[in-house]
Amino acid sequence: MTDKATKAAIHVHNLNYAYPDGTVALEQVSFEIQKGESIALVGPNGAGKSTLILHLNGILHSNKSRGAVKILGEPIDPKKVHKMPRKIGIVFQDPDDMLFMPLLFDDVAFGPINLGFAKTEVNRRVKESLERVGLAGYETRVSHHLSGGEKKRAAIATVLSMNPEIIAMDEPTANLDPKSRAELIEILKGLKNEGKTLIIITHDVNAIPELAERVIVLNKTVVADGTTREVFADTEMLLAAGLEVPTIMQFFEVLQAFGYPCDVLPLSLEDAVRNLTQTIENGSGHVHLHIHKHTHSEVNSSRNKHQHHR
Ligand SMILES: Nc1ncnc2c1ncn2[C@@H]1O[C@H](COP(=O)(O)OP(=O)(O)O)[C@@H](O)[C@H]1O
Ligand SMILES: [Mg+2]
Structure with a gap:
């Protein structure tokens, strides 16, 4: 193993995945993301983007795919999947998949409690995470009564409270009104400037230049991987993949x-x-x-x- 592979935040090598019904979602996917990089992962519907990020914390895996993914230099141990959120937080596309407790405090505290932190530390983490997503003082709000934009931010807080080095987000700006979208982009920019490693799945090409310096285009396999400028310069490839430029x-x-x-x-x-x-x-x-x-x-x-x- 090279030194670079040991240190990479995310290392994916020849990852293949087919769902139990036989649908092939990923074919020979390979890429590497260094610590502190911010990446936009783009691709048409059904390209395998969501399937890919579910592999990054071990939610999805197969015998064939074992060992194809390394996070912070280590392969995912199927027996330690519950510890993965410390290293990599995944924000699902639908916040309702992440908010299931009665009060927002409980949702954001869920991770730190599972990691075994003492009560004062749990409280501190919840407070800080809510502040960072602009939901200071929302602890006693009912999660499923929040607005769409608030839910998206709350979902990010449930991941931030575990303070992972890497955060992967599935279409964070989808279905938001312009104000909520702008607020969300500011939060993502803040995380990027803090040095978090970010992988952002998005169709929001106009937001990409301010969020990511590199773009990976996925269509079952990696069809392009380069600086944002390089990838947007290849109009033909983008059109073939059903995408557009800003x-x-x-x-x-x-x-x-x-x-x-x-x-x-x-x-x-x-x-x-x-x-x-x-x-x-x-x-x-x-x-x-x-x-x-x-x-x-x-x-x-x-x-x-x-x-x-x-
Ligand atoms: N649970 C599932 N069972 C069978 N096929 C699935 C399942 N989830 C997704 N797929 C299929 O896998 C492919 C990749 O899906 P997905 O990763 O959701 O793509 P994307 O997120 O890029 O839109 C698609 O063809 C989709 O229909
Ligand atoms: Mg998806």
């Missing part, structure tokens, strides 16, 4: 067709504002765009490039 990137391609000078397409709104400011400053306060003979056909071809055809 809207701002598509928009700057259209600007390019109008002659806007731009070597590197911005991935996020922040990037775009910086880019525009620079161009305006260089042009002493003006941006010059032109309509020439080819503009319309270039705009159309850049639009077609991102279109999903049936």
